Structure formats: structure tokens, C-alpha cells
Amino acid sequence: MASLPSLVFSVRRQQPQLVGPAKPTPQGFKHLSDIDDQQGFRFHIPVIQFYHNNPLMVGKDPVRVIKAALAEALVFYYPFAGRLREGPARKLMVDCTGEGVLFIEADADVRLDQFGDSIQPPxxxxxxxxxxxPGSGGVLDSPLLLIQVTRLMCGGFILALRLNHTISDGPGLVQFMNAVAEISRGAQTPSVLPVWQREILNARVPPRVSCVHHEYGEEDDTPVRADDMTQGSFFFGPKELSAIRKLLPPHLHNSSTFEVLTAFLWRCRTIALQPDPNEEVRVLCIFNARAKNPLLPLPAGYYGNAFAFPAAFATAGKLCKNPLGYALDLVRKTKASMTGEYIRSVADLMVMKGRPVFKLVGTYIVSDVTRAGFREIDFGWGRAVYGGPAAASPEMISFFIPFKNSKGEDGIVAPVCLPRQAMERFRVEQERMIGEPMDMEGSITKKSPSIISSL
Structure with missing residues (x-):
């Protein structure tokens, strides 16, 4: 995506519209879970999907098709058409008003091939x-979804959206988008029916914090942001991952790709940022709780937030001076701590401590979306050329995204956001460890960092 920074095009937008459910839906209030409404989820997450022209869909307008299917899908997912309200003790609930989600129709004077042969974030x-x-980005009393479908000159299109994170996580969003896609292709009902049941992830009565939660703090510690932030994406294919594994001792060779890559990026990023050696640094590993677990029986179709952020931590000095295996051991132990009991303990902590905020200073967050299914969402035009997060946003988050590079190699691309000089040190450290130049594309300057202070 190296050509993207110089790509210039204009977009003609229609007036934003509210799209509500196609049929009357239940009214009333639905409470979010104690996992959903924690302070750190009160922001919007951006996603983008790129689609080729499909000759079989000649005469079909993606804007009209998706807009109509969206209205039908909202009959099943009607809470998305409501608005968030805040009750006693800042408890969040959805007021199922049926007002609808924001939808924008647009046209761009650009072809999909002008975005390059390997579309990736940023x-x-x-x-x-x-x-x-304007006015749509609030957490309370605002639309929970903002969607724009942009037609391209080649007949392809781009679907971009912004989701209020408290209502759903990545797998829940993919479930909803697949429902829209299935209806776009002619289905009458989604193949997976939505399940609310947010009470499953409420605090126990009485609540009892049974695990140690290094990811949360007592007060907001938002770090000072540099004014020269840059974003870049780094590709890790079989060659790069093999080179990283060669740095590990034999007893760690069976580690998963997620564990290895998380440890590698955490260590390289810490070296690049050059913190005080005595400062505690941590990596928060996002683990999905939807896997079958007798302690946490989430039903199929559950689309609320169902994950936790157990933290691996060390002093910066120990992390940087020790070999990669040291960081990997910490990540593996953290992953092993993620059980049904752990996420129940998080819910209890939210109630007992008044929804504590995430520790931000010294924190790096990693989320694996390689199996989330964004690219498989098909509105009738086929799989997405690229589907998933639009960037490393907020700035301390990296997503692991499935990707095929310009050479046709399958692998993982990881968007990273750092101050400009730290980004160069980050690249150099990776190349030093791997032993060859890294494939970094799409670097841009962020003149006005837009970190969400609550995460």
C-alpha cells in the first residue's frame, strides 16, 4: 500500500440518513453486561471492507442492496437501532427506540486498483x-453504528463503519455484518440468530475478585502523546516467523504464532520507545471467551463483548536485556491465566471498584483478528479484498490481520503507531533480530493524535 499516501480522490456524499428496522421491533431497556459497560470500552472502533466489481452483479447497486438488507437485519438486531443511556452507578443500558443507525451513500472518482495490489492498514x-x-461520535444518546458505502469508478465499492464498542466486540460485529450479508444475498433470516442474555457476564452476587488484574489501575494515567506519530504496517510471512522462532530455546518451539509474534513485537516496541529501565511495561493480550468452557457457557449467537485483557508485565530493563524467550514465557503464562473464572473476576472487579480504567502508561495491547472473519463477509460481490481494522487505533493497539502480500505470500500484517524516531528504531530492531529488511508499507504522519483517553 505504499502508493496510498499520494493517492488523491474526491468523494461525493449524500446527506446522512437514519436506517431503522424494516418492521416494528420491541421497545424498552436492555442492560449491558458488566463486561460491556466498563470504562475502557466507551469508544468507537473503525472497520473497513474493500470489494471488487463482480460482473455477475451487473445492474445491482451495492448501496441500495446493503441499505435494504441493513434494515431487515435490524429487525433481528434491533438493539443496534437504539441509543445508550446511563443509569445509577453509571450502568449502561440500551433504550430500544428503533431510531436507527447512521448510513451514508457516497461515490468516489477512484478505482480499486489505484489503492495498490496489497491493501492494508493504515x-x-x-x-x-x-x-x-457531527454529533455522531458520542457514547451516550448517539447512533451505535455509522456506516458509509462508497461506490468506485470500477464498479467495486468500499464499506466503512464505526461501532460503539460497548454494544459488541469484533466477533459480535462480524456476526451482525454476516447477517446483513446473508440477507443481501437473498436470505430471509440470518443463519445465526442473535442472542442478548448479557446477564451471563454480569458480576456474581456477591461479587468476588478471584484473580489478580494487572491491566487495571486506580486512576487515569493517560500518557503524554508525541506530535509526530506515524503509522506503519509490518508483514510477517513464513520466512519472518521462521526467523523469529530460531531465536527461541527448544522448550518454546511449540508456542503459537500469536504468542511468538506478541512477545517479539512487545520487546521490539519497548526497545524502540526507550523507557526508563525501572519502568513497568506490560502487554495486554486480548483473549476471546467464546470457546466452550463449563465455567462460562456463552450461547451461540451471543454478540456482546466476551473477552478479557490479562497482562504480561516486566520492568523495561529486564524485557529489553533478556532474550526473546523471556518475553515469550511471560506471554504464555498470561495466556494460560485466561479462563472462565478470569472473565468472571473481571466482571466482579468492575462492580466492586466502580469500573476501573486500564493502565495506559507503559501498555501495549495486541488483538488477533486472523480468524475473526472480516474478509469472508460477502454481500453478493464476493469476499473482501481487505476486511478488518482501518488502522492501529487507539495508538497503543496492534491488530494481527490475515494478509496476502504483493508477492502472493500469506501471512499476518500488524499495524503499529509510534513517534517517528521510535518507529525507525522499531524497524531497525526487528531487522536486527530477523536478519533482513522488514516489509513495512503505508507509513503516514498523524499531525493530531486522536488517542481515546479512556482506553
Whole structure:
């Protein structure tokens, strides 16, 4: 995506509209779970999907098809058409008003091939592809979804959206988008029916914090942001991952790709940022709780937030001076701690401590979306060319995204956001460890960092 920073095009947008359910839906209030409504989820997450033209869909308008299917899907997922309210003790609930989600129809004077032969984040044109409707970005009393579908000159299109994170996580969003996609292709009902049941992830009565939670703090410690932040994406294919594994002792060779890559990036990033050697640094590993677990029986179709962030931590000095295996051991132990009991303990902590905030200073967050299914969402035009997060946002998050590079190699791309000089040190450290130049593309300057202070 190296050509993207110089790509210039114009977008003609229609007036934003509210799309509500196609049929009357239940009214009333639905409480979010104690996992959903924690302080750290009170922000919006951006996603973008790129689609080729499909000759079999000649005469079909993706805007009209998706808009109509969205209205039908909201009959099943009607809480998305409501608005968040805050009750006693800042408890969040959905007021199922049926007001609808924001939808924007747009046209761009650009072809899909002009985005390059390996589309990946960061997307410097994202502001054009998802217009920030004034007043739409609040957590309370605002639309829970903002969607823009942009037709391209070649017949392809781009779907970009922004989701209020408290209502759903990545797998829940994919479930909803697949429902829209299935209806776009002619289905009458989604193949997976939505399940609310947020009470499953409420605190126990009485609550009891049974695990240690290094990811949360007592007060906001938002770090000072540099004014020269840059974003870049780094590709890890079989060759790069093999080179990293060669740095590990034999007893760690059976580690998963997620564990290895998380440890590698955490260590390289810490070296690049050059913190005080005595400062505690941590990596928060996002683990999905949907896997079958007798302690946490989540039903199929559950689309609320169902994950936790157990933290691996060390002093910066120990992390940087020790070999990669040291960081990997910490990550593996952290992953092993993620059980049904752990996420129940998080819910109890939210109630007992008044929804404590995440520790931010010295924190790096990693989320694996390689199996989330964004690329498989098919509105009738086929799989997405690229589907998933639009960037490393907020700035301390990296997503692991499935990717095929310009050489046709399958692998993982990881967007990273750092101050400019730290980004160069980050690249150099990776190349030193791997032993060859890294494939870094799409670097852009962020003049006004937009970190969400609550995460």
C-alpha cells in the first residue's frame, strides 16, 4: 500500500440518513453486561471492507442492496437501532427506540486498483471513506453504528463503519455484518440468530475478585502523546516467523504464532520507545471467551463483548536485556491465566471498584483478528479484498490481520503507531533480530493524535 499516501480522490456524499428496522421491533431497556459497560470500552472502533466489481452483479447497486438488507437485519438486531443511556452507578443500558443507525451513500472518482495490489492498514483516506457526522461520535444518546458505502469508478465499492464498542466486540460485529450479508444475498433470516442474555457476564452476587488484574489501575494515567506519530504496517510471512522462532530455546518451539509474534513485537516496541529501565511495561493480550468452557457457557449467537485483557508485565530493563524467550514465557503464562473464572473476576472487579480504567502508561495491547472473519463477509460481490481494522487505533493497539502480500505470500500484517524516531528504531530492531529488511508499507504522519483517553 505504499502508493496510498499520494493517492488523491474526491468523494461525493449524500446527506446522512437514519436506517431503522424494516418492521416494528420491541421497545424498552436492555442492560449491558458488566463486561460491556466498563470504562475502557466507551469508544468507537473503525472497520473497513474493500470489494471488487463482480460482473455477475451487473445492474445491482451495492448501496441500495446493503441499505435494504441493513434494515431487515435490524429487525433481528434491533438493539443496534437504539441509543445508550446511563443509569445509577453509571450502568449502561440500551433504550430500544428503533431510531436507527447512521448510513451514508457516497461515490468516489477512484478505482480499486489505484489503492495498490496489497491493501492494508493504515488507510490515510479513511476520513473520506467514513465521514464523521457531527454529533455522531458520542457514547451516550448517539447512533451505535455509522456506516458509509462508497461506490468506485470500477464498479467495486468500499464499506466503512464505526461501532460503539460497548454494544459488541469484533466477533459480535462480524456476526451482525454476516447477517446483513446473508440477507443481501437473498436470505430471509440470518443463519445465526442473535442472542442478548448479557446477564451471563454480569458480576456474581456477591461479587468476588478471584484473580489478580494487572491491566487495571486506580486512576487515569493517560500518557503524554508525541506530535509526530506515524503509522506503519509490518508483514510477517513464513520466512519472518521462521526467523523469529530460531531465536527461541527448544522448550518454546511449540508456542503459537500469536504468542511468538506478541512477545517479539512487545520487546521490539519497548526497545524502540526507550523507557526508563525501572519502568513497568506490560502487554495486554486480548483473549476471546467464546470457546466452550463449563465455567462460562456463552450461547451461540451471543454478540456482546466476551473477552478479557490479562497482562504480561516486566520492568523495561529486564524485557529489553533478556532474550526473546523471556518475553515469550511471560506471554504464555498470561495466556494460560485466561479462563472462565478470569472473565468472571473481571466482571466482579468492575462492580466492586466502580469500573476501573486500564493502565495506559507503559501498555501495549495486541488483538488477533486472523480468524475473526472480516474478509469472508460477502454481500453478493464476493469476499473482501481487505476486511478488518482501518488502522492501529487507539495508538497503543496492534491488530494481527490475515494478509496476502504483493508477492502472493500469506501471512499476518500488524499495524503499529509510534513517534517517528521510535518507529525507525522499531524497524531497525526487528531487522536486527530477523536478519533482513522488514516489509513495512503505508507509513503516514498523524499531525493530531486522536488517542481515546479512556482506553
Amino acid at each position: 488507510c490515510p483516506c479513511f476520513e473520506e471513506l467514513l465521514y464523521d457526522v
